[in-house]
Amino acid sequence: MIHVFQQIFERALTRLSDSVLAYLPPLIVAVFILGSGLLLATLLRWLILRAVKATALDRFLLDSGLGSFIDRSGRLRAAVLLARLAWWFVLGIALLMSIDVFDTTLTSRVVHAAVFAVPKLITAAAILFAGYWLAQYLGRSALVWAVNEEVPMARRLAAGVKAAILFFAIVIAAESLGFAARVFFSTFVIVTGGAALAGSIAAGLALRPVFERWLQRRPQSPQPPARSLWSHL
Amino acid sequence: MAPDLALPDEARGAIENIGEADIVVGVPSFNNARTIPHVIRAIQAGLARYFSRFSAVIINSDGGSCDGTPEAALAATFDLSRLLILSTPLAAVHRLSFPYHGVPGKGSAFRLVFQMTRALRAKACVVVDADLRSITPEWIDSLLRPVLHADHDFVAPWYHRHKYDGTITNSIVYPLTRSLYGKRIRQPIGGDFGLSPRLVERYLTRSDWETDVARFGIDIWMTTVAVAENFRTCQSFLGAKLHDARDPAADLSEMLRQVTGSVFGLMEEYQSVWGPVSGSAPVDLYGFPHDVGLDPIAVNVDRMIEAFRAGCEHLDEIWSLALQADVLKAVHDLASRHLVLDDELWMRIIFDFACAWRRHRLERAHLLRSLTPLYLARTASFVMETREMFAAEVEQRIEALCITTEEMKPYLLARWRGGDAAIRFPPRAAAHAQTSDRMEVLP
Numbered sequence: 001m002i003h004v005f006q007q008i009f010e011r012a013l014t015r016l017s018d019s020v021l022a023y024l025p026p027l028i029v030a031v032f033i034l035g036s037g038l039l040l041a042t043l044l045r046w047l048i049l050r051a052v053k054a055t056a057l058d059r060f061l062l063d064s065g066l067g068s069f070i071d072r073s074g075r076l077r078a079a080v081l082l083a084r085l086a087w088w089f090v091l092g093i094a095l096l097m098s099i100d101v102f103d104t105t106l107t108s109r110v111v112h113a114a115v116f117a118v119p120k121l122i123t124a125a126a127i128l129f130a131g132y133w134l135a136q137y138l139g140r141s142a143l144v145w146a147v148n149e150e151v152p153m154a155r156r157l158a159a160g161v162k163a164a165i166l167f168f169a170i171v172i173a174a175e176s177l178g179f180a181a182r183v184f185f186s187t188f189v190i191v192t193g194g195a196a197l198a199g200s201i202a203a204g205l206a207l208r209p210v211f212e213r214w215l216q217r218r219p220q221s222p223q224p225p226a227r228s229l230w231s232h233l
Numbered sequence: 234m235a236p237d238l239a240l241p242d243e244a245r246g247a248i249e250n251i252g253e254a255d256i257v258v259g260v261p262s263f264n265n266a267r268t269i270p271h272v273i274r275a276i277q278a279g280l281a282r283y284f285s286r287f288s289a290v291i292i293n294s295d296g297g298s299c300d301g302t303p304e305a306a307l308a309a310t311f312d313l314s315r316l317l318i319l320s321t322p323l324a325a326v327h328r329l330s331f332p333y334h335g336v337p338g339k340g341s342a343f344r345l346v347f348q349m350t351r352a353l354r355a356k357a358c359v360v361v362d363a364d365l366r367s368i369t370p371e372w373i374d375s376l377l378r379p380v381l382h383a384d385h386d387f388v389a390p391w392y393h394r395h396k397y398d399g400t401i402t403n404s405i406v407y408p409l410t411r412s413l414y415g416k417r418i419r420q421p422i423g424g425d426f427g428l429s430p431r432l433v434e435r436y437l438t439r440s441d442w443e444t445d446v447a448r449f450g451i452d453i454w455m456t457t458v459a460v461a462e463n464f465r466t467c468q469s470f471l472g473a474k475l476h477d478a479r480d481p482a483a484d485l486s487e488m489l490r491q492v493t494g495s496v497f498g499l500m501e502e503y504q505s506v507w508g509p510v511s512g513s514a515p516v517d518l519y520g521f522p523h524d525v526g527l528d529p530i531a532v533n534v535d536r537m538i539e540a541f542r543a544g545c546e547h548l549d550e551i552w553s554l555a556l557q558a559d560v561l562k563a564v565h566d567l568a569s570r571h572l573v574l575d576d577e578l579w580m581r582i583i584f585d586f587a588c589a590w591r592r593h594r595l596e597r598a599h600l601l602r603s604l605t606p607l608y609l610a611r612t613a614s615f616v617m618e619t620r621e622m623f624a625a626e627v628e629q630r631i632e633a634l635c636i637t638t639e640e641m642k643p644y645l646l647a648r649w650r651g652g653d654a655a656i657r658f659p660p661r662a663a664a665h666a667q668t669s670d671r672m673e674v675l676p
Contacts, residue, residue, distance in 0.1 A: 067593060137596060140551065144602045147547050148486040150540060154547045 023102070030098035037094020044090055045083040054078035069133055124173040131169020135162040167191070240348055241331050247290075247349075251327055254353040255287035256280065256377065259346030260306065261339045262363035263296035268477045269363045270309035273328070276361070277311045279373025280326050281318060284381075287356075292349055293330035293363070294342035302363070303330035338448030339424075343455075347433045357381050358433050361425045367475035368425075375469035375520050376427035383519075387459035387466045388427030389418045391518055392474035395527045396619055396627040399474075400612045401492055403631050405583060406453055408638040409496060413507040414460045417515050417635075418468060422452035422492065425471065432464050441498075449488050450495030457496075461503040470520030473527055489608060490601040497590045500649075508646060512639055537613035542568050544606025551603045555589035556582065567610065574607075574614040576637040582607055584645040591649065 057078035061067035067076040100111045139162035146154035167188065174184040240248075258276050262269055273291060280289045293306040307330050335341040343360060350358040357380040361368060379385040402422055410421045428436075435458065446454045459466055500507065544552075545568040552561055560581050567574060586604055590597055619627045 140596065140599045143547060144486075144551065144599050147543050148540075148602060148605045150543065154543065158547075 026101045026103070030101045033098040033101065034094050037091055037097070041087040041090035041094070045087045048083040048086055049079055052079045052082060054082065057082075066133065069136065120177055124177045127173040127176060128169055131166055131172070135165035135169070138162070138165060164195075239334065240345070240352070241334060244329075244331050244345065244349060247327070247329050247331075248352045251290060251353060253288070253355075254290045254327070255324075255356045256284060256289040256381075257346065257350040257353060257355040257358045258289065258291045258373070259343060259349075259358065259360040260291065260293045260363050261296070261342030261346070261360070262293055262298060262302045262306065264298045264300045264302060265363035265477070266298065266300040266302045266305040268366060269293070269302055269306045272361060272363055272365050272368055273306050273309040274311040275365075275368045275370055276373055277309075277326060277328075278313070278316060279370035281313045282316050282370050283374040284377065285318060286324060287381075288324040288326075290327045290329060290349070290353060290355075292346050293328075294333045294345045295330060296337050296339075296342060297332055303332075306330050306363075336443055336447035338451070340442065340445075340447035340451035340454070343451055344437075344442055344447075347437050350428075350430065350433045351437060355430060358428045358430070359426070360428070362476065364477040365425075365475070366477060367473045369472065372425065372471050375471055376425065379467050379469060379519055380427045380429050383467070384429075384465060385427070385467045385517075386429040386432040386464035387456070388519075389456060389466065389468045389516075390420050390423035390425045390474075391468040391470045391520070391522075392420060392423065393472065393525045393527060393624070394474050395530045396622070396624060397530045397532050397616060398527075400615070401489065401608070404579070404608070404611050404615065404634070406492065406496060407631070408580070408635045409583065410453070410457065410460070411513045411635050412638040412642050413500065413510065414457070414503075415507075415510040415513045416460050416466065417513050418456060418460065418466065420468075421456040423474070424452055426452075426455060427469070428455075429464075432459060435462065435464075444498070445491040445495050449491035450498075453492060453495050454499065457499040457503065461499070461506045467517040467519060470518060470522045472523075473525040475528055486602045486605040489605055490598060493586070493601050493604060494590070494597065497587050500587060501591060504649070511642065513635070532612075532616050534613045534616050537609040537616075538572055541572070541606045541610035541613065544603070544610075548603050548606065551595060551599060554594045555600055555603070556585045560585055564607070572610060572614055573618070574611045576634045577641065579611050579634075580638050580641050581644070584641070584648060587645070588648045 054077070058067075061070075061076060061078055061081070070076055070081070096111050096114055099107045139158045142161040143154055143158035145151075146157050151157065171184045171188045175181045258280070260269065260272055260276070265272075273293070276291055280287070280291075293303060295303045295306075307328060331345060333341045333345040335344065346358065346360060357377050359373060359376045361372065361376075376388050376390070379388045399420070402420060406422050407419060411417050436455065439458070441454075444450070458464075545565055549561075552564065556564065560578065563578050564582070567578075582604075586600065589595070589600055594600065615630075619630055622630065
């Protein structure tokens with residue numbers, strides 16, 4: 001009986017030691033790679049922050065409004081942005097390498113998928129980012145214009161502009177990822193077509209009396225508009 | 234140095250024909266056929282009466298008018314015998330009209346006039362608006378004489394205007410320019426100036442002609458460059474300014490954007506000049522000031538207040554990026570009670586916008602256009618406050634705003650340099666006591 005227990009115990013111990021022997025070295029290597037990657041990423045970030053001036057890029061970030069968009073304090077420097085990107089890039093590579101060390105079917109698939117998906121993901125992220133920025137920009141343009149022109153429901157109008165552009169960006173991003181592209185595209189066509197039709201009907205109904213009045217007055221000689229003498233300048 | 238914009242062929246031909254001229258008078262125009270004949274006749278009479286020994290060229294620099302403005306400018310004539318100038322030999326006065334090149338706007342029109350001034354080696358240049366109804370021959374004398382006979386480089390206009398006319402000047406540009414550069418130029422964006430060839434040359438060498446300077450920003454740009462770079466500056470009394478203004482609400486937010494954008498841009502460029510300046514000094518005023526009658530101006534205060542309330546309701550997202558929290562709160566408080574936008578709050582708004590503009594807290598055009606409802610609130614508040622006041626009292630009121638602006642300059646400096654300063658101001662009563670002590674009303 002004791003012998004049986006001993007055998008079971010020995011087999012368990014062997015399996016455990018085999019597992020440990022099989023996974024410990026790759027784990028140590030993975031931790032080492034990750035640690036080295038972290039060190040390298042931090043070193044690279046430190047170097048970029050000290051060596052890169054990127055004055056022209058700073059100016060671009062300021063002038064385009066991207067700087068304030070990414071960092072609301074408005075004090076974002078291009079070097080900081082580059083340093084952050086480099087840090088995440090090196091760390092990402094280190095993470096993939098450390099996963100790949102284990103050389104299992106699962107890890108290989110993860111690494112493979114990540115490597116092939118990265119360009120698509122970056123493209124989709126860039127499209128979404130650009131869409132969000134454009135939505136913010138045009139939404140604010142619409143808001144300020146509507147308020148200054150005394151258009152009612154200015155904020156709703158601006159929100160509509162933002163939503164339309166964001167939706168458009170999502171459609172393009174989905175298309176580039178190949179993710180439910182047809183569903184998004186069909187929805188976009190239906191919504192845009194519906195909005196255009198509704199807008200046309202509304203404009204037609206609203207402008208009908210205006211045109212009627214205009215046609216009635218047409219034969220009369222136009223009166224010059226009353227001129228105000230007030231100048232702000 | 235700015236790349237020189239090519240002169241139109243007609244302009245080059247005219248320079249070859251004329252050779253040299255002592256005086257160049259520029260009249261920028263765009264659809265001013267109604268008023269430009271009077272302006273040209275006044276210039277012609279002024280040159281004949283006061284500068285008959287000087288050769289002169291009148292240049293209409295047109296922005297593509299479709300109402301026959303250039304033709305009207307060239308056809309305008311004045312019978313000089315009616316001036317009873319009997320014994321003075323008259324030098325030639327050429328009249329030219331060209332379309333200008335470049336960005337459409339008054340600044341581009343001026344650029345052509347300045348290029349002609351340089352090419353004709355003129356001793357003085359005058360620019361006057363084409364929409365003036367109150368210009369007289371004496372304006373030409375008042376704007377030219379300090380340049381030709383007193384070695385001044387820049388002659389700014391000094392007019393009597395209706396108390397509600399020129400509200401951007403009175404509520405933003407004059408107080409700000411005065412407190413920044415320490416010179417009391419009452420009409421920094423008046424539009425009618427006398428210039429020396431030295432200053433014209435300086436303008437032409439600058440590289441910012443393609444910016445808002447090409448449009449409504451030109452007047453403040455000219456004044457600021459002259460003042461900040463220590464050109465000899467003076468003012469000339471011109472009487473009343475009556476002009477054929479367009480609908481003031483038509484493109485107010487764009488006008489405000491261009492003017493304030495130019496002011497803030499020049500603040501950035503000349504920060505080393507205005508930083509150390511404190512207080513302000515009067516600027517020489519030539520001419521014989523006298524009272525004049527002015528056209529009444531109708532102002533719709535209710536509509537302005539409505540526009541302000543709409544701004545409060547919808548523009549919080551933008552204002553919160555530009556204004557300090559306590560300023561934003563004070564603005565919102567205004568919307569819920571009787572609207573009195575006092576001088577301190579108004580100038581803090583302007584200073585906060587200037588600092589937000591500098592830091593690109595958001596897209597600059599959005600920021601500056603979002604100032605419109607606040608500007609309308611200030612204008613409405615000013616109109617209500619001064620409704621029963623006479624012109625001299627209103628002038629004192631503007632003087633008080635200027636003094637408040639000068640006193641608040643440390644706040645601007647601290648914020649401009651990057652701090653979120655909490656500056657303590659003297660209590661209002663004390664500030665007003667100081668104001669009345671220090672107040673100086675221009676003659």
